[in-house]
Amino acid sequence: MNIFDKLTLPNGSIIPNRLAKAAMEENMADSNQAPSEALMHLYQAWADGGAGLIITGNVMVDARAMTGPGGVVLENDQYLNQFKQWAKIARSHGAQVWLQINHPGRQMQSNLGQQTWAPSAIRLDLGKMSNRFNVPLEMTQAMIVEVIQRFADTAQLAEQAGFTGVEIHAAHGYLLSQFLSPLTNQREDCWGGSLENRARLLIEIVKAVRAVVSPQFAVGVKLNSADFQRGGFSTDDAQTVVRMLNELGIDLVELSGGSYEAPAMQGQARDGHTLAREAYFLEFAEEIAKVAKMPVMVTGGIRRMEVAEQVINHGVDMVGIATALAIDPNLPRQWQQGDQIAPTLKPIKWKNKTLASLANMATVKFQLRKLGSGKAPNPNVSPIWALLLQQSAMFCRTRQYKKRMAR
Ligand SMILES: Cc1cc2nc3c(=O)[nH]c(=O)nc-3n(C[C@H](O)[C@H](O)[C@H](O)COP(=O)(O)O)c2cc1C
Numbered sequence: 001m002n003i004f005d006k007l008t009l010p011n012g013s014i015i016p017n018r019l020a021k022a023a024m025e026e027n028m029a030d031s032n033q034a035p036s037e038a039l040m041h042l043y044q045a046w047a048d049g050g051a052g053l054i055i056t057g058n059v060m061v062d063a064r065a066m067t068g069p070g071g072v073v074l075e076n077d078q079y080l081n082q083f084k085q086w087a088k089i090a091r092s093h094g095a096q097v098w099l100q101i102n103h104p105g106r107q108m109q110s111n112l113g114q115q116t117w118a119p120s121a122i123r124l125d126l127g128k129m130s131n132r133f134n135v136p137l138e139m140t141q142a143m144i145v146e147v148i149q150r151f152a153d154t155a156q157l158a159e160q161a162g163f164t165g166v167e168i169h170a171a172h173g174y175l176l177s178q179f180l181s182p183l184t185n186q187r188e189d190c191w192g193g194s195l196e197n198r199a200r201l202l203i204e205i206v207k208a209v210r211a212v213v214s215p216q217f218a219v220g221v222k223l224n225s226a227d228f229q230r231g232g233f234s235t236d237d238a239q240t241v242v243r244m245l246n247e248l249g250i251d252l253v254e255l256s257g258g259s260y261e262a263p264a265m266q267g268q269a270r271d272g273h274t275l276a277r278e279a280y281f282l283e284f285a286e287e288i289a290k291v292a293k294m295p296v297m298v299t300g301g302i303r304r305m306e307v308a309e310q311v312i313n314h315g316v317d318m319v320g321i322a323t324a325l326a327i328d329p330n331l332p333r334q335w336q337q338g339d340q341i342a343p344t345l346k347p348i349k350w351k352n353k354t355l356a357s358l359a360n361m362a363t364v365k366f367q368l369r370k371l372g373s374g375k376a377p378n379p380n381v382s383p384i385w386a387l388l389l390q391q392s393a394m395f396c397r398t399r400q401y402k403k404r405m406a407r
Contacts, residue, residue, distance in 0.1 A: 001312050003305070003319060004336055007052070009251040010294055011216050013164065015096050017052035018312055019332045022254070022299040022320035023100040023167065023222070025057040026368050027070030027393070031400055033063060034079035035072055035086040038372035043090040045371045046325065050332035053318065054095045055167050055220075055254075056086075058102035058174075059158075061150040063405070064114045067104045067174070069397035074099070074154045074161075083161035091164070098165035098220060099158040103147055105175030106136040106184070107260050113402050117143055119178050119185040119192060125261055126354050144191060144201060147175070152208035155219070165218025165251065168205060173259020176202050177224060180241065181233040199241050206248050220252040221245060225284030228257055228264040235284050239291050246293040254297040254320055255285045263357040265300055278307045285316050304342040305335045326367040327379045348383050359383040362390035 007015040030036040046054050060066055060073045074083060090097040106118035109132050118136030126133070139147075155166045170176035178184040179201045185192045191200055202221070209219055223241060227233045242253055257280070258264030267280055278301045285298035299320025302308055308319045325331055327343035334341055345363055350356040366386040367377040 003308050003312055007295060007317055009218055010249070011218055011251050013096065013216055013218060013251075015052040015318070016094055017050070017332065018318050019051050019308065019335075020053035020055060020254075020297060020299075020318050020320045021046050021049075021051040021325050022322040023055045023057050023169070024322050024326060024364065024368065025067055025071065026372070027068050027365065027397065028368070028372055029070050029072045030082075031404065032079055033060075033071065033073040033401075033404070034082045038369070039072070040086055040089050041374055042368055042372040043086060044092070045329040047090050047093045047095060048333075049325070049329040050093065050336065051095055051321075051325065052332075054090050054097045055320075056090075056097070056099050058100045058169055059154070061101055061103055061147070061154045065103050065105075065117065065175075066108055066112055066114070066401070067102060068109070069112065069394060069401040074101075074157050075150065077157060077160070080157065080161055083157070083163075087162035091162070096164040096218065098167045098218060099154075099161075099163045100167045100169055100222070101151055101154045101158070102169035103150070103175040105178045106133060107173055108133070110134045111398055113405070117147075118175070119187055122184055122186070129354055138187070141189075148201070148204050148208050151205045152212050155209040156212045159213050159217050165220060166209065166213075167220040167222055167252075167254065168202070168209065169222050170202050171222045171224045171254075171256045172265060173227065173261065176205070177227065177233070177259065180224075180237070181227055181229075183227075183229060183232045195237055195240055196244075199244055202241070203244055203248065206245065206250065210249050215249075218251040219249065220254060221250055222254040222256060224257045224259075225255045225281045225288060226257055226264075227259055228262040229259075235287060238284070239288055242288055242292045246291075250294045252295050252297055252318065253288070253292055254299055254318075255281050255288060256299050256320075257281050257284070263353070266357055266360055267301055278302065278304065279311055282311060282314060282316070285311075286314050289315050289317075303344055305340050308335075323364055326364045326371070327377050329371060343379065345379050346383075355387075358390075359387045362386040365390060
C-alpha cells in the first residue's frame with residue numbers, strides 16, 4: 001500500500017491519493033462571513049499542492065454560534081456564488097473537497113455577545129481564562145431539533161455549491177463532542193446518560209444530512225479517539241460510536257482527540273503529559289479501524305513521509321495533515337517527487353499550557369494568512385509576535401462581527 005494509491009469511498013467516488021489537508025479554521029471570512037479573496041488564494045495553494053482530499057476549516061451552521069470571529073458561515077444561499085468559487089478553486093487539480101461543518105456549543109468566547117448553547121450548563125474550565133466563556137444554556141428539545149436541521153441545511157447548500165462532501169465535526173470539544181462526553185453532557189433525557197443517548201445528536205445529524213444530499217456526495221465524521229480527560233469520552237466509546245456509524249452510509253471517519261481543555265490534537269494532554277511525538281493517535285486509530293466498515297483517517301503530528309507511510313501500513317486508509325501543510329502546501333507533490341521534507345514548527349514550551357496552545361494556533365494561522373496574501377510562509381516567526389498579531393486581528397474581527405449581528 002502506498003500513500004499515492006487511490007481510495008474508493010463507500011459512495012463510489014475516488015480520492016486520488018491518501019494525503020488529506022485536515023481542517024484548519026482560517027478566520028478569513030469577509031465582512032459577510034462568506035469566503036474572502038484571501039481564502040480563495042489559500043485554497044488555490046492547497047489545490048496546486050496535490051493533496052487528494054482537502055477539508056476546509058470549520059464552517060458554522062449558525063451565525064450566532066461561532067468558534068471565532070472571522071469564521072465562515074453557511075446558513076442560506078445569500079453568498080452561494082462565493083462558495084461556488086471556493087469549491088471550484090479547491091477542486092481545480094482533481095482533489096475531493098469537503099466542507100467541514102460545525103457548531104461550537106460552549107467553546108465560544110463570551111465577548112462575541114451571543115447566547116451559548118450546550119448539552120448541560122457546564123462552563124469550560126480553562127483556569128484563569130475560564131471567564132472568557134459563558135456558562136452555557138442547557139439546550140431545549142427545540143434547540144436540539146433546530147441544530148439538526150441546520151447541519152442538514154448547510155450540507156445541502158455545500159452540495160449545491162459544488163463541494164464533493166461534508167465532514168461533520170464531532171471532535172475537539174465542540175457541540176457534538178460535548179454531547180458525546182459524560183463530563184459535559186449530564187442530561188437526564190433521551191440526549192444524555194447512556195452512550196447510545198449521548199451519541200443520538202450525532203446520529204440524528206448524520207441521518208438528516210444523508211437524507212438531503214445525493215448518494216454520491218461524501219459524508220465524513222471527525223471523531224475524538226478519546227478526549228484525554230478522566231471520566232470523559234474513551235476509546236471504547238469511540239469504537240462503539242463507529243459501530244453505530246457503520247450502518248449510516250458514512251464515507252470516512254477521521255480520528256483526532258482532545259478539546260480546548262485538553263488540547264491533545266496539538267500533542268498535549270490535560271496533565272501536560274506529551275503524547276508520542278508523531279502520529280499521536282495512530283494506536284487509537286488502529287483499534288478503531290478494526291471495527292470500522294468505512295475508511296479511517298488519522299490526523300495529528302504527521303509531517304514526515306515515512307510516518308505517513310507507516311500510518312497507511314498500519315491499516316489506516318488516509319493520512320490527515322494540518323500544520324505541515326500550512327507551512328508547505330506543496331508537501332504532497334514534493335513527497336511524490338522524492339523530496340522527503342518535513343515542515344515543522346519549533347515546539348512552544350511555555351509553562352502556561354493554554355497560552356502555549358493559543359500561541360501554536362496563532363503561529364499556524366500566521367502561515368495561513370501569508371499564503372492567503374500570496375506570500376511565502378515563515379515557520380520561524382516568533383510565537384509571541386504571531387499571538388499578538390492574532391489577538392489584535394481577533395479584536396477587530398470581533399467588533400466587525402458584533403456590528404453585523406446587531407444589524
Ligand atoms: C490553526 C489551526 C486551526 C484548526 N482548525 C480546525 C478546524 O477548524 N477543524 C478541525 O477539525 N480541526 C482543526 N484543527 C486541528 C487540525 O485539523 C488537526 O487535527 C491538528 O492540528 C493536528 O494535526 P497536525 O499535527 O497535522 O497539525 C486546527 C488546527 C490548527 C493548528
